[in-house]
Each structure stands twice: as structure tokens, then as C-alpha cells.
Amino acid sequence: MTIDSVRGAPEPELVQLLTPEGERVEHPDYPLDVTAEELRALYRDLVVVRRIDLEAVALTRQGELGIWASLLGQEAAQIGSGRALGEHDMVFPTYREHGVAWCRQVEPLNLLGLFRGVNHGGWDPAEHGFHLYTIVIGSQTLHATGYAMGMQRDGVLGTDRAGATIAYFGDGATSQGDVNEAFVFASVFNAPIVFFCQNNQWAISEPLERQTRIPLYKRAQGYGFPGVRVDGNDVLACLAVTRKALKDAREGQGPTLVEAFTYRMGAHTTTDDPTRYRLKAEEESWKLKDPIERVKAYLVRNQLADTSFLDEVDAEAKQVATALRKACLDLPDPRPLAMFEHVYAEPHPLMTEEQERFAAYLASFEEASA
Incomplete structure (x- = not known):
């Protein structure tokens, strides 16, 4: 029995604009006009970010990083939502939002420096609109809510200086008191915030069934604001849904909970062994929903990209990873x-x-x- 079939409940609607087979579909509530150039740019983001992530995992296995939280399988949720952000928006991440950091022009080396233990984060949150990584599960949702309430009190909502906050967290964090408190504050104060839950279905070794008895996005209804479930492996759907949620927040319509339904293909962190608590068949079934392959299929099928473009992106990703490895190894040890x-x-x-x-x-x- 799946969590969505508890007590005979129907399967929740999943906002999807690009199927796993790479076919474009429309959704009446989330129209999206995207050019061929924008699609190719999204594909590039997905490929490069995955390559950075894989390099960081390798560096950890070789003893060059203390730990790494991989985003493998969650690239579309992060790139789609990250490219929906505006100039005045502020991101409050966990420790896994490497793709969103990429969208906010945070140097990947700064991320590696943090996990190598040679810096305290290494970037200016105000400059990038991207706060420092948060290790304590769920606490960033309260920080984001308070920041959003500050924006609200600055009187910028509905103006050309309007911004919103977006707080990222996982399905496991929804069981934390901080997250539920943030929902209460955001709701009663109508704060301009988007709660973006990357539901990768495994809170370390605990399955989703141990976190909730209803789809997570439906929790928003109990707090008095809208919730929506989006295909977290569909970069276009994540872009469209997050763009609308941020727009609503900036216009003073209050918070939205976005549940990006995805899957953590790798370990929770490099200290984890997922083979101890989940089946290989489950991972194999999710490989068929790979966020990169569906964009690639759409580009090729519609003759929006050829082999030379795909090879060029792969070469660029390899070059980025090679330079990142060298720069990481060259980082000086701190006093x-x-x-x-x-x-x-x-x-x-x-x-x-x-x-x-x-x-x-x-x-x-x-x-x-x-």
C-alpha cells in the first residue's frame, strides 16, 4: 500500500509538463513558454551540476572532503526552482542545495571548502541572495519566515523591489517542530515565503511512511495556505510551479508549500549506506524517470539540439569538474x-x-x- 492510497484516498495530482519519455504536456494552472535557448540552458545546468556533485562524491571517497550530501536525482527540483528566483529573492537552503547555489552564482569551490573544513561557508548571502548552508534539520524554515516578515514590513511587496524567501527542506524535516512553527507564523502573518520540500522519500533511513499518512503538500491546507505537488524530476514543472508561488508571495498573497516529488538516487550523505534499508529495484525504477534524460529526449526529438551540442555540454561539465578538483586540492589548510x-x-x-x-x-x- 502506498501512502497515497491510505484509507482509499485517490492519488494526488502531480503537476507535470515534461513526461519521463520526454513528451511536452500542458497544465491549465501552470502555463510555461520556454524557448529552445532556455531549454538548452536548463539542460546545461542539469548536466554540469550533476558532474560537480559526482566529483564531490569522488573527492570524499578519496579522503579530500570530510562528508558530502549528494543531490543525485534531485537536479530538476533544484535547477527548476533555482531558475525561477528573482533578483530580490532570498534562499534559505539545507546542506544539499548545490544546484540552487549554482543558479545563484555561488562558486562550487566555496561549497567544497565548507565540507573540506577550510572555510565557514565562504560566500556573502546578501550578494548572492543565498544564505549559508544549514545543518540543523528544519531550522532554516524559521529563519526564512522571519526574513520574509521583514520584507513584508519593509513595504516592498507589490513594487518593483519586491522579493520573497524560499526555504528548502526534505520530507524528514516536515516532522520537525521548527518546520511546523514556521508554517504557523507564515500563515497567520501572510508572509511572502515559498516552502519548497524536496520529498526524496527517504529521511536518511526512514521511508516516507514514517513521516506522514497523507501527501505532504496537503498539510498546507491545515495551516491555511495552498500546497501543490509537482513532479520533482521535471525541470519545466518545477520552474513553472515555483515561479508562480514566488510571484504570489511577492504580490502579497502569502505562503505556498511546494512538494517536489522526487527520489534520492544516492546515499543520504557519503557516510550512509542505502543498501541497508532500501531495495535496488526501487532505485532502478526511478532511473527511468531521470531528470536529465527526459530533457535530452525532448531536445533531440524536436531537433532543438544535436550531437555536437550534447558533446559540448559533456565536455564543459568535465572541464568544470577537473578545474574544481584541482582547486579543491590546492585549498590551503587554515591556521x-x-x-x-x-x-x-x-x-x-x-x-x-x-x-x-x-x-x-x-x-x-x-x-x-x-
Whole structure:
């Protein structure tokens, strides 16, 4: 029994504009005009981001990164929603939104530096409209809601300076209190925010059935704002749905919950072994819904891209990954005491004491070797 068939409930509507076979379909609520050039650009994004992700996994396996949270299988959800963002929007990510970071022009090397342990994030959230990665599950939804309420109080909604926030989280995070509190605040204050849930169906080793008894997007109804389920492997549908949700938020219509129904093809992180809790057949069935292959099929079938273009994109992705690997290996190790820098705006007595004790500890090794 699937979660959607509980108590005889009908299968939820799935907004889809591009089928797994690469056929274009229309949806009355989410029309999308997209040019051949834009389609090729989306395909390029998908391919390059996947290649970056695979390189990061390889670097982790080789001991060059401490850990990595792969986005394999979720590229369409991230690129589609990421390309829907406007200049004044602010993103609040988890630790897996590498594709959205790409759309916001955050250098991939900064992401790798974070997981290599040589920087604290390495980018300016205000410059990119992309906040720092959040490790604590679900807490970014409250941050995003507060930021959205600030936008609301700045009086910019409905103007050419209007912006909205978008908070990314997974299906497992919907069981966190922070997420539910964020839903309450966003609803009662009509905050300009989009809650974007990448439902990859596995919260580490727990299946979706352990998180909810109804489709996640229907939870929004209980909080008093709209929810929609979109094919998370369809980059066009994710683009159209997120674009409308952001537009509604900027115009003062309040929050929307978008559930991007997708699948985590790899491990939760590189410390995880998914073969211990899920069947290989499940992964194989989702390979047929690959977000990149359906765009490729549509481009080729409609003669919008030829072999030379596809080869060019593959070559570019390889070049990006090669340069990224070299740059990652060339990153200098930080000074041990640098961890105490930029923690507080002003000196903090407890931290100063800890810094002095750690400095003395490090100095003891030099004395012992003298």
C-alpha cells in the first residue's frame, strides 16, 4: 500500500509538463513558454551540476572532503526552482542545495571548502541572495519566515523591489517542530515565503511512511495556505510551479508549500549506506524517470539540439569538474586558531579563554619537540 492510497484516498495530482519519455504536456494552472535557448540552458545546468556533485562524491571517497550530501536525482527540483528566483529573492537552503547555489552564482569551490573544513561557508548571502548552508534539520524554515516578515514590513511587496524567501527542506524535516512553527507564523502573518520540500522519500533511513499518512503538500491546507505537488524530476514543472508561488508571495498573497516529488538516487550523505534499508529495484525504477534524460529526449526529438551540442555540454561539465578538483586540492589548510575568528562581533570572555587554552595546547607540542 502506498501512502497515497491510505484509507482509499485517490492519488494526488502531480503537476507535470515534461513526461519521463520526454513528451511536452500542458497544465491549465501552470502555463510555461520556454524557448529552445532556455531549454538548452536548463539542460546545461542539469548536466554540469550533476558532474560537480559526482566529483564531490569522488573527492570524499578519496579522503579530500570530510562528508558530502549528494543531490543525485534531485537536479530538476533544484535547477527548476533555482531558475525561477528573482533578483530580490532570498534562499534559505539545507546542506544539499548545490544546484540552487549554482543558479545563484555561488562558486562550487566555496561549497567544497565548507565540507573540506577550510572555510565557514565562504560566500556573502546578501550578494548572492543565498544564505549559508544549514545543518540543523528544519531550522532554516524559521529563519526564512522571519526574513520574509521583514520584507513584508519593509513595504516592498507589490513594487518593483519586491522579493520573497524560499526555504528548502526534505520530507524528514516536515516532522520537525521548527518546520511546523514556521508554517504557523507564515500563515497567520501572510508572509511572502515559498516552502519548497524536496520529498526524496527517504529521511536518511526512514521511508516516507514514517513521516506522514497523507501527501505532504496537503498539510498546507491545515495551516491555511495552498500546497501543490509537482513532479520533482521535471525541470519545466518545477520552474513553472515555483515561479508562480514566488510571484504570489511577492504580490502579497502569502505562503505556498511546494512538494517536489522526487527520489534520492544516492546515499543520504557519503557516510550512509542505502543498501541497508532500501531495495535496488526501487532505485532502478526511478532511473527511468531521470531528470536529465527526459530533457535530452525532448531536445533531440524536436531537433532543438544535436550531437555536437550534447558533446559540448559533456565536455564543459568535465572541464568544470577537473578545474574544481584541482582547486579543491590546492585549498590551503587554515591556521588552527582561525576557528575563533569572526565568531562574535566583539570579544567574548569565554571564547577568549578557550582560544588561550587551545593556543597553549598547540604550543605544548612545539616545546615537546624542541
